[in-house]
Amino acid sequence: MEPLLLSIHVVAGIVFVGGSAIATSLFPRYVPVSGVDEGRSRAVAAALHRITRGYSLAGIVVPVVGIVLAFVQGRAGEFWITLAMVLTAAAGFLLAAQIYPRQRDALATPGERAPLKRLTMLAGIYNVLWTVVVVLMIVRPGAYEGA
Numbered sequence: 001m002e003p004l005l006l007s008i009h010v011v012a013g014i015v016f017v018g019g020s021a022i023a024t025s026l027f028p029r030y031v032p033v034s035g036v037d038e039g040r041s042r043a044v045a046a047a048l049h050r051i052t053r054g055y056s057l058a059g060i061v062v063p064v065v066g067i068v069l070a071f072v073q074g075r076a077g078e079f080w081i082t083l084a085m086v087l088t089a090a091a092g093f094l095l096a097a098q099i100y101p102r103q104r105d106a107l108a109t110p111g112e113r114a115p116l117k118r119l120t121m122l123a124g125i126y127n128v129l130w131t132v133v134v135v136l137m138i139v140r141p142g143a144y145e146g147a
Contacts, residue, residue, distance in 0.1 A: 005069040009062060016059035017130055023051040024099050024123040031103075032110040042107070049103045056095055063088045079142040084133045091129040098122050 031045040063085065070076040102119050 002069070002072055005065055005072060009065045009069055012059065012061045012065065013134075016055045017062055019055035020052055020059055020095065021123075021127050021130060023048045023055065024095070024103075024126055025120075027052065027103055027106075028116040028120045028123070031106045031116065033113055033116065034110050036113075045103075046107060049100075049107055052095075052100060052103060056092075056100070063092075075143070078140070080136045080140045084136045087129050087133050087136075091126055091133070094122060094126050094129070099126060 027045055027048040030039075030041050030048060032040050032042050066088075067076075067085070070078075070081045075081055099119065099122050102115065102122070106115065106119065
């Protein structure tokens with residue numbers, strides 16, 4: 001059971017979290033801006049917005065399977081698992097409360113570059129949070145030896 005859970009956790013992380021990370025990062029580049037063309041495309045931005053939503057919803061499997069895996073492995077009480085869960089929750093909250101709504105607003109009304117810079121910054125923070133989670137999964141600080 002453990003190898004199956006680990007496989008699902010890793011593959012879902014790569015596909016769904018990776019997909020949402022890429023979509024959030026690319027969205028500001030393609031969303032229309034008043035008076036600016038520069039290769040911007042509402043259709044591409046709308047597709048990236050849909051990818052952000054769809055992959056993020058599918059990505060819920062990553063923390064769910066990760067929590068089950070932590071219990072199966074007997075690691076649920078380890079510091080790095082707790083920290084990874086907190087950072088994962090922060091990334092999910094950032095995506096749901098800030099990034100996705102701002103993408104929706106940017107698609108509804110072409111605006112200025114300043115809000116897009118904030119959206120770019122938020123996408124960067126989202127990606128850094130996930131990067132730290134991946135590093136925690138590899139380094140596992142405070143992991144019990146032999147577990």
